Amino acid sequence: MYELISSICSIFQDLADLVWGFPTNIAWYASLPVIGELPLVIILLVGTGIYFTCNLRFVQIKYFRYGLNVLINSHKEKQGISPLASFLLSTAMRVGPGNILGVTGAVSTGGPGALFWMWVSAFFGMATAFVESTLSQIYKEKQGDEYVGGLPCYGRRFLGGAAIIGGVLSFLYIIYALLCIPAQGFNTISAMVAVTQNLTGAEIAAGSSLIWGFFLLLMALTAFSIFGGLRRITNITDVLVPIMAVVYVVAVLVMVAMKLELLPWFFYVVVTEAFRPEPVFGGALGIALSQGIKRGLMSNEAGQGTLSMPAAVSYAKHPCDQGIIQAIGVFLDTIVICTLTGFVLIMGQAWMKDGSAAWFKMGRLEKFLASCAQMLGSEAGYGLATLVISICFGIFAFTCLLGFLSFSEICAKQISNNTVFIVAVRLVNLAVLAFGMITNIVGFDLSALWNLSDFANIMMVCCNLPLLYLGFGKVQKAFNHFECKEGKFCSETLDEPLPVWDEIH
Template sequence: MYIIYAILCFPAQGFNSVSAMGEIAEIIIGKEIPTTHMVYWIGGLIVIIAVIAVSFGGTRKIAKVTDVLVPIMAIVYVLTVLILIVINFSRIPWFFYAVFTEAFKPEAVFGGSFGIALMQGVKRGLMSNEAGQGTITMPAAASNANHPCDQGCVQAVGVFLDTIVICTLTGFVVIMGRVWLTDNSAAWFELDKLPKYLASVAELTPGTSFNSMVTFLVSLCFGLFAFTCLLGFLSFSEICANTISRGKAFISVIRIIDIAVICFGILTSIVGLDLSALWDLSDFANILIAYCNIPLLYLGFRYVKKAQEHFEKEDGTPFTSAVAGRNVAVWDEKAKGAL
């Protein structure tokens, strides 16, 4: 199931990386570029080569790359959006007015809008932070933490940053931009994700040189977000494949399938085919994974509790199978290496 989930996510994230490159190229050239332009083909080739180079290095190489990219893009994105919000501080009261008045209108509560918003929120929330799915624990396991609770705290902070910080800041820009209230609202609703967001950015920086800089930074972050998501899905599929068979030939086949699906996603998107159905399949896979994983959270809670109690003691003893109450060979080996 996890392998299928990862494969379903590859096409969209592959094209997101390339579309960000296209937006950056448009800033440099100064005019709109169609997706069939050579820039997109070159961008797609760069993404594919980068994915091949990283994927055949294994999950630890993927972790090293994302450890470098994720903090940089997160800091750049947060600072950029905060600057946007500060220079448009006069729109902040309207932001809260719009959020609360639209959320509690009778037609929103009773007309189905509330249900749609809730459904979309759950789907996109799962896609954003993956809390409760069990997927994000796979790349977390590739880290070199001194104690499982150390990495657990990092993962908890990651959920907070993804959902509360990054997504909220993105919402600020879209709502403060108020593009859906302008004469161009119909065209705005037809735009894809990144162009729609950049149109909101343009409304917050109208006719200024700062707009080009912000557009460049946001597009760069968008591309890095998508690329690191690709790497994350690669690690998901490889870790799951290892539970089926550790044979080198089998793992290589999985890697080749992953890369082939990424190529498919990039190529079909460049030529203009609609891949929106893949998001529906991905959401369905998310639901299945959550249903499988949530019962395991209850079953495994006692082991988490033991790890937490050992972590809070801070008595200097290593975390081992004896402490966990079950076989955790990785931590036994780490404890032997520390002696």
């Protein structure tokens, strides 16, 4: 069985590498300086962000403060969920284990300069997030007292309006969720074990009854959450997301305060090594650039369409309101959370000290914790940091898991409202979650499960990017209406039927 699972995961990895790497796997292209190290998909994602940024007149800067005001002044809604609840739900999916593991992988492979390119990808990705989230709001639909929408809805509108189109896109998202859920289950169990070991000081053996107890507890918590519907999940994320964000931010800032004299050096090394990486990281600009952009885009998910659904479920006075809010979500994820991880990795300097070879051989989470130890410089401090980071890591994974499960169900409802079908999708999701946790318990390698996620990510990018271009004209019209404040947004604004917006206004 172990060999079978490994073989299946390796097939997905080969497919993901083929698409993610194209055309760097072609000799003549790979021989080109700098650009030869950049896959086509990364060029397209960044190019799309630049195109949207220029045509929307740097919307991510111009309306940043406006978006914050919308979040601050949001309140509970009778129909849909509030803008703040939608923001927290999308943040639950954006801010996940990748904010630690992904950044660690980028910096340990591409050097400190990779963080600079993560910032660049996030800045332009904010415009891409604005476009897909605005489209999600424009074409959202109503089911009972809730709004639904996102990629399946705007995709159906742009590809002929046939119900089968929406069904296929909904099914693709369900597949995406099923491929990503195992890694989140794996990470949550890892965090629970790490926290317990830290508190008790005892090593927990693989497959012990305690770990199986964690398995049952997590299955019960997850089942309770998803069988309560979207509102129960948003109630949970409304609590957990602010807690995990505040705790992680405070923990890292405390470590930074202990090494405050290194802060100017941090920014210097990030910027200079973005263009001149050290030999230990390959010494090539393309490596830092490719690693930074890829990990940045995969962290904030701009352009994948995977966060179009939390954007659609919110009540909004104008579609562009939610677009601006989701752009802020990209900022929070990459410019704030990923940078905090970068502070620890780079200012810890484990990568440049004697014995750095051992650091490079560690797993990603171990690298990050070792960097925490360098920042704190004491055994007691390291123990406390390990506990706090493990708790944050576990909450990151659990809230991300809830996001996948909830929007998998929303997509299932796009296919059929049959109760048996919806329950079946919930049970399949729980089964896949159980698989992810069991792989941890029996000692399976996490990297194999990340292979599934890599394939899922590229699959969604290939589906979503063409649709964003098809719908960009609609976004421009909506944005012009938003800026000019020409009355209420409704069907007449875009000269096409928008029944939800006609009802709102």
